[in-house]
Amino acid sequence: MRELVFLLEEASAKALLEGLLPRILDHRILPRLIAFDGKQDLEKQLVRRLRSYLNPDARFLVLRDQDSAPDCIKVKKKLTGLCATAGRQAVSLVRIACRELESMYLADLRAVEIALAVPGLVKRQSSAKFRHPDRLESPGRELAKLTTGSIRK
Numbered sequence: 750m751r752e753l754v755f756l757l758e759e760a761s762a763k764a765l766l767e768g769l770l771p772r773i774l775d776h777r778i779l780p781r782l783i784a785f786d787g788k789q790d791l792e793k794q795l796v797r798r799l800r801s802y803l804n805p806d807a808r809f810l811v812l813r814d815q816d817s818a819p820d821c822i823k824v825k826k827k828l829t830g831l832c833a834t835a836g837r838q839a840v841s842l843v844r845i846a847c848r849e850l851e852s853m854y855l856a857d858l859r860a861v862e863i864a865l866a867v868p869g870l871v872k873r874q875s876s877a878k879f880r881h882p883d884r885l886e887s888p889g890r891e892l893a894k895l896t897t898g899s900i901r902k
Contacts, residue, residue: 752807754781756798758791761851761889762812781807788813792831799835809841821845851889855882858895867896 753774757763763784770780783798785791791813799809811828815821825845832841846852854861858879862870873879873895885891 750777750779752779752781752804754783754802754807754809756791756795756809756811757782757784758788758813759786760784762846765853788816792828795828795831796835799832799837799841802837807840809837811841811843813843813845815845815847821847847883851892852882852885854892855879855885855888855895861892861896865896870895 755763755766757766763782766780766782774780785794791811795811802809809832811832813824813828815824818824825843828843829838829841832838832843856879858870858874862868878885878891882888882891
């Protein structure tokens, strides 16, 4: 069985992938989701976690939000460099969610309404603010407000 290890900035990315991966991954691929306590924790522990991973056939996907970093290319280069330091660059893929992963949730308020049983969210999808969630400064905060704290950022 092949193993795909996701090294994630936060628990919200893990929650998203727990629902999504079973629908899109081949059943012969074992996903392993490792959530960190924010981007600093991810960057601090990444080299050690990659080096100490025992399965030599594992492949790694590092996922981090761009947040307020002005240059997502620099963020990606830094993480790619950490993968190289760990000796795992050839088997690692780094992806940056520009701005925040929560933008994906805001792009489908109907799904959020159903999943969290928060009535009335779908009506807000047509407002200018939520038609283009990638333009929001803090999608995580907006999502927390919309869901009355059901999701924590």
